[in-house]
Amino acid sequence: MGLWRPPSPALTPKPPYSGDVEVELSAVRHQPEGLEQLLAQTKFTKKELQSLYRGFKNECPSGLVDEETFKLIYSQFFPQGDASTYAHFLFDAFDADRNGALCFQDFVIGLSVLLRGTVHQKLKWAFNLYDINKDGYITKERDGDSGNGCWGTREMLEIMKSIYDMMGRCTHPTLRDSAPAEHVELFFQKMDRNGDGVVTFEEFLETCQKDKDIMSSMQIFENAI
Numbered sequence: 646m647g648l649w650r651p652p653s654p655a656l657t658p659k660p661p662y663s664g665d666v667e668v669e670l671s672a673v674r675h676q677p678e679g680l681e682q683l684l685a686q687t688k689f690t691k692k693e694l695q696s697l698y699r700g701f702k703n704e705c706p707s708g709l710v711d712e713e714t715f716k717l718i719y720s721q722f723f724p725q726g727d728a729s730t731y732a733h734f735l736f737d738a739f740d741a742d743r744n745g746a747l748c749f750q751d752f753v754i755g756l757s758v759l760l761r762g763t764v765h766q767k768l769k770w771a772f773n774l775y776d777i778n779k780d781g782y783i784t785k786e787r788d789g790d791s792g793n794g795c796w797g798t799r800e801m802l803e804i805m806k807s808i809y810d811m812m813g814r815c816t817h818p819t820l821r822d823s824a825p826a827e828h829v830e831l832f833f834q835k836m837d838r839n840g841d842g843v844v845t846f847e848e849f850l851e852t853c854q855k856d857k858d859i860m861s862s863m864q865i866f867e868n869a870i
Contacts, residue, residue: 688761726813782843
């Protein structure tokens with residue numbers, strides 16, 4: 646779709662380490678449930694989890710990542726633009742329990758969905774990213790009733806602007822200021838199948854599954870680890 650970028654390479658795995666990491670996974674403060682439970686909850690191997698944990702701990706010694714730290718890490722990889730707003734949306738998508746901090750379990754479960762999940766799981770995660778207020782709809786209006794009782798917050802436009810901000814002004818050819826809004830209109834023309842001004846997960850799922858480019862793009866990161 647060209648709308649999502651993978652999590653920061655700063656939190657991607659480094660070479661596997663000794664069994665000490667396995668002990669830490671069960672014992673260190675703020676750590677998730679033990680390694681065995683994470684093996685059951687994700688599609689990563691034991692060595693992959695150990696490697697991911699070491700990378701996570703190197704970046705976040707306390708075992709928790711708050712939003713500001715997440716933004717700083719993510720923004721390092723987009724120096725040409727401003728990635729802070731998109732990082733905010735991405736942080737919210739990873740923060741499944743909505744407690745304002747990411748632990749290793751939050752991070753690795755989300756990453757497992759993005760890299761190894763089924764098509765349905767990946768699309769559900771992407772939909773959740775775009776559904777900013779988590780009401781089950783992706784909207785584009787600022788204020789006003791969209792016709793089905795849902796009050797819009799211009800969710801997709803906010804997401805799209807954040808992506809263009811992250812890309813920066815150094816793109817070639819230079820992007821017009823109207824480009825985010827135009828992209829949103831195209832998105833809704835394709836996704837809003839009943840024309841009611843909002844996109845439900847069912848509409849999102851059906852449209853994506855019929856789009857060969859979207860289906861292809863979802864396989865890109867499967868072997869990233």
